[in-house]
Amino acid sequence: MIRKMMVVLLGLALTFTFTFSGIAGEKGNKRKGKYTFRTTCRECHKPDASAKEMGPDSKTQAQWETVFNKEKGKYKELKCYKEGHWKDKKKNEALTEKDLLNIFTYLHAHAFDSPSPAKCK
Numbered sequence: 001m002i003r004k005m006m007v008v009l010l011g012l013a014l015t016f017t018f019t020f021s022g023i024a025g026e027k028g029n030k031r032k033g034k035y036t037f038r039t040t041c042r043e044c045h046k047p048d049a050s051a052k053e054m055g056p057d058s059k060t061q062a063q064w065e066t067v068f069n070k071e072k073g074k075y076k077e078l079k080c081y082k083e084g085h086w087k088d089k090k091k092n093e094a095l096t097e098k099d100l101l102n103i104f105t106y107l108h109a110h111a112f113d114s115p116s117p118a119k120c121k
């Protein structure tokens with residue numbers, strides 16, 4: 001009986017963690033995120049391009065969390081997002097939620113105040 005209850009409780013705890021952790025707690029694919037960031041965002045966000053140079057170490061982890069916050073949708077207010085530049089070039093379609101999570105995971109992991117800050121090269 002106690003064992004059964006333990007299993008149920010553990011299940012509940014796990015469900016709770018996955019449901020309420022939000023984007024910052026979800027696991028994206030860093031490697032894919034880096035690829036998408038380089039192919040999609042760097043085109044404009046690199047030295048001598050139309051927008052400010054940007055890489056993971058351009059912001060702190062908290063700042064990246066703010067940009068990519070799903071509920072508040074801060075990125076939806078960005079000029080480049082509104083103008084439809086967050087796009088998968090090969091498919092010619094808007095980036096998916098999964099793509100955004102991957103990009104976020106990459107930027108967050110190497111943010112300015114992360115254990116391993118990095119530029120995007």
Ligand code: HEC
Nearest residue numbers: 037040041042043044045050051052067078079080085086
């Ligand atoms: C077609 C060019 C273009 C593309 C592609 C593009 N951006 Fe931008 N972005 C801009 C411009 C222009 C601005 C506004 C001026 C500035 O801040 O440099 C901007 C602003 C921003 C800002 C706000 C500035 C800041 O420092 O906080 C963020 C964050 C941002 N872009 C992230 C991204 C991300 C992430 C991607 C890829 C998913 C992306 N951009 C793709 C042109 C682009």
